[in-house]
Amino acid sequence: MNIFRTSLFAAATAVLLSACAGNPSATQAVASGQPARPAGGHGTDAFLGSYDTHRDGVVTRAEFDAIRVQRFRSADKNGDGVLSEDEYVAEFEGRLKRQYFDEGRQPDKAYENSIKQAHVRYGIVNRARDGKFTATEDAAIADKTFKGLDTNNDGSVSKADPQRPPQARGDSVD
Numbered sequence: 001m002n003i004f005r006t007s008l009f010a011a012a013t014a015v016l017l018s019a020c021a022g023n024p025s026a027t028q029a030v031a032s033g034q035p036a037r038p039a040g041g042h043g044t045d046a047f048l049g050s051y052d053t054h055r056d057g058v059v060t061r062a063e064f065d066a067i068r069v070q071r072f073r074s075a076d077k078n079g080d081g082v083l084s085e086d087e088y089v090a091e092f093e094g095r096l097k098r099q100y101f102d103e104g105r106q107p108d109k110a111y112e113n114s115i116k117q118a119h120v121r122y123g124i125v126n127r128a129r130d131g132k133f134t135a136t137e138d139a140a141i142a143d144k145t146f147k148g149l150d151t152n153n154d155g156s157v158s159k160a161d162p163q164r165p166p167q168a169r170g171d172s173v174d
């Protein structure tokens, strides 16, 4: 990174920080105590815990897509544009570790099971079973996940979306 880009990055960070400081609702959302749960799970609560980076109780489609794309890219360690099972599970484990750390927990039986489930999920998301989970496949799953939770179809997921009964929710794989 050259000096110009470094200073640009610093300037952008400063703008972001001041924007946060000037936003009382952001502070209130944090104070409301909804825990961040980066490793997610099923249902609206888990979804908000994983994707609601502003902690304001709402995840817009743009916010969701940006996080999915960023997670996919950071998971693709060898940069070949697809995720192997190892890359996929390692990315999930990174989030799970952070969640355990945030909650002050030590890895336990549930942790091991979550990792096992991530391997099972890979078998589901990698439909072609070729060990190459693509960004296109990820985008298709993301679309299904989001639409399944945005039950009032207003382009964002929040508590305002009436939750469907579990059996009507379909196969959520993330």
Ligand SMILES: [Ca+2]
Pocket (backbone or CB within 6 Å): 075, 076, 077, 078, 079, 080, 081, 082, 083, 084, 087
């Ligand atoms: Ca890869």
Ligand SMILES: [Ca+2]
Pocket (backbone or CB within 6 Å): 149, 150, 151, 152, 153, 154, 155, 156, 157, 158, 160, 161
């Ligand atoms: Ca909605």
